[in-house]
Amino acid sequence: MVAILFEGKSDEKILNQICDTYSLPKEEIKYFNFEGKDNIFNIAHAYYNEIENDINNLQKIDKILIIVDADNDNDLNPNRGFEPSKNKLKEIIIDLNFNIPIDYYIMCDKNRNGNLESFLLSVLDNEQQECIQNFKNCYKYQLSDKWTYNSFYKQMNHPFDFNHQNFKILKEKLINLFIK
Amino acid sequence: MNNNFIKNININQYKCFKNFESNGFKRINLISGKNNIGKTAFMEACYLLSNSFNIFKSNPNYKINTGSPLDRNWFHFEIMKLLISIKQNRDNTNFLLEWLLEEFELVTFNSFSIEINKKFRLALDNNTLMPEHFGTQAWGSWDSSNLAKFRENTNYNKVYKKNHKPQLDNYTFSSICNIDNIKDMIDELKLNEKYNSLNKYLIEIFNIEQIDIIKNKIMLKQNNKFKGLSEFGDGIKHFINILVILFSHKDTTVYLDEIENGIHFANLDSLWRIVLNISKEQNVQVFATTHSKECIESYYRVSKQLNEKEITFIEFGKDKKNNIKANVMDFDQFNRNIVIGNGVRGW
Numbered sequence A: 001m002v003a004i005l006f007e008g009k010s011d012e013k014i015l016n017q018i019c020d021t022y023s024l025p026k027e028e029i030k031y032f033n034f035e036g037k038d039n040i041f042n043i044a045h046a047y048y049n050e051i052e053n054d055i056n057n058l059q060k061i062d063k064i065l066i067i068v069d070a071d072n073d074n075d076l077n078p079n080r081g082f083e084p085s086k087n088k089l090k091e092i093i094i095d096l097n098f099n100i101p102i103d104y105y106i107m108c109d110k111n112r113n114g115n116l117e118s119f120l121l122s123v124l125d126n127e128q129q130e131c132i133q134n135f136k137n138c139y140k141y142q143l144s145d146k147w148t149y150n151s152f153y154k155q156m157n158h159p160f161d162f163n164h165q166n167f168k169i170l171k172e173k174l175i176n177l178f179i180k
Numbered sequence B: 001m002n003n004n005f006i007k008n009i010n011i012n013q014y015k016c017f018k019n020f021e022s023n024g025f026k027r028i029n030l031i032s033g034k035n036n037i038g039k040t041a042f043m044e045a046c047y048l049l050s051n052s053f054n055i056f057k058s059n060p061n062y063k064i065n066t067g068s069p070l071d072r073n074w075f076h077f078e079i080m081k082l083l084i085s086i087k088q089n090r091d092n093t094n095f096l097l098e099w100l101l102e103e104f105e106l107v108t109f110n111s112f113s114i115e116i117n118k119k120f121r122l123a124l125d126n127n128t129l130m131p132e133h134f135g136t137q138a139w140g141s142w143d144s145s146n147l148a149k150f151r152e153n154t155n156y157n158k159v160y161k162k163n164h165k166p167q168l169d170n171y172t173f174s175s176i177c178n179i180d181n182i183k184d185m186i187d188e189l190k191l192n193e194k195y196n197s198l199n200k201y202l203i204e205i206f207n208i209e210q211i212d213i214i215k216n217k218i219m220l221k222q223n224n225k226f227k228g229l230s231e232f233g234d235g236i237k238h239f240i241n242i243l244v245i246l247f248s249h250k251d252t253t254v255y256l257d258e259i260e261n262g263i264h265f266a267n268l269d270s271l272w273r274i275v276l277n278i279s280k281e282q283n284v285q286v287f288a289t290t291h292s293k294e295c296i297e298s299y300y301r302v303s304k305q306l307n308e309k310e311i312t313f314i315e316f317g318k319d320k321k322n323n324i325k326a327n328v329m330d331f332d333q334f335n336r337n338i339v340i341g342n343g344v345r346g347w
Helices: A009-021 A046-057 A082-096 A116-121 A126-139 A145-154 A165-177 B039-057 B072-091 B095-104 B147-152 B179-190 B194-206 B234-248 B265-282 B293-305 B331-340
Strands: A002-006 A029-033 A063-069 A102-107 B008-014 B017-023 B028-032 B112-116 B120-125 B128-133 B210-214 B217-222 B225-228 B253-256 B285-289 B311-318 B324-330
Touching: A002 A009, A002 A046, A009 A029, A009 A116, A009 A165, A029 A046, A029 B331, A046 B324, A063 A082, A063 A165, A082 A102, A102 A116, A102 A165, A116 A145, A126 A145, B008 B039, B017 B039, B017 B324, B028 B039, B028 B265, B028 B293, B039 B072, B039 B112, B039 B120, B039 B128, B039 B253, B039 B285, B072 B128, B179 B194, B179 B210, B179 B217, B179 B234, B194 B210, B194 B234, B194 B265, B234 B253, B234 B265, B265 B285, B265 B293, B293 B311, B293 B331, B311 B331, B324 B331
Parallel strands: A002 A029, A002 A063, A063 A102, B028 B285, B028 B311, B253 B285
Antiparallel strands: B008 B017, B008 B112, B112 B120, B120 B128, B210 B217, B217 B225, B311 B324
């Protein structure tokens, strides 16, 4: 089995859809919803004990993929932003000292900012993106990608093009999980 | 949690198990895993050890730890009966047949070594039975008993009568429970207040007004008429077995193999409500096995509804060296895996 660690429910929903699209064996995945990025970055979190037991005692998990949001680096939290997130992930992977392959993926927009929602909005075609931008300009107040995604797409179960090139790296990382 | 309950088990060797360790068991423990992984063998090991330990503890001097007045021949004989009852369950034969076979050649058992609660160990090595209780120095070293000399046991003639079925007095393994045992147990229940509780559940779930033994047959009263149990479906029979077993025991452990067997999925919640409620009332620890996804989901649903935290879900799988491993989940861990949709039926 493989383990996928992520921040919240929205990740889980999208991952399930991606796995369906690429015909990945969902029954071979053990999901861990850490409910927040800081929990993923806390190696003392109880889930890591469970994962360690799964790896060393039960020998149930062979590979791990950690998925986090990049967030914006103007945030006061030092682990926000693409590079700080990447550095922190590398650090915790060493600190966890699990004797199995661990990979990571950082959700962001084309400017390496944002989160899952920014990533999903980045795969929309130009016309749709322009339309959203026009709405944002017209509305004047700043609207987050999370709000935009939840308001325009999530409610309508908008079908994303999972074969879009922006999904390529995530797709490869997911497929790699199942290569023995 | 009750001191009589099994909290941990260490199986050095028993059937498919080698160097197996597991702990964290609670009052209700549901076991799942792939076919032939060893779910029933695990329950057999628990059954054998906990009942041997209970027999040992039934000696009035156990608590005061005064020397060793235990009749060891009797003790070994009781363990032998437990071994035969396991064999009967596994081979789907009846006890009498096994016993008669034993008349000609003693049934053989593979060697094993099992320990529970870090207190009591039972080993069978080359047909020599070796019980051991840790920490009771005054009891001294335990005698071993060779199964081949079984007939030399001083109790043998008292219990065995040619062509008469010997008394097997432990009914905690549900698939061992044949119809005769159930009748005896219903008779016992009629002597105490649990009989009314049994009928209360039957009317609630199946609209059956009463269960009774009439002309040596189990009869169920529905619409003011008694009908034989054989006229009802397997689901009702299985429910009755479980109800009677739970109501007939107190402060001990019972084993319900393939608990969902024959029970319609619409009745699974009722089944778990019964198991969770009566086990609490009777202070009975339950180990049960299942293959069914619906049964696992129902177990989760009802535990959550009743806010029952004294439960575990045990998932069996194999490590890279093919050793059996158990992932014992407490309620919170089980809850999280079910909610997120992770598979819990073995790896």
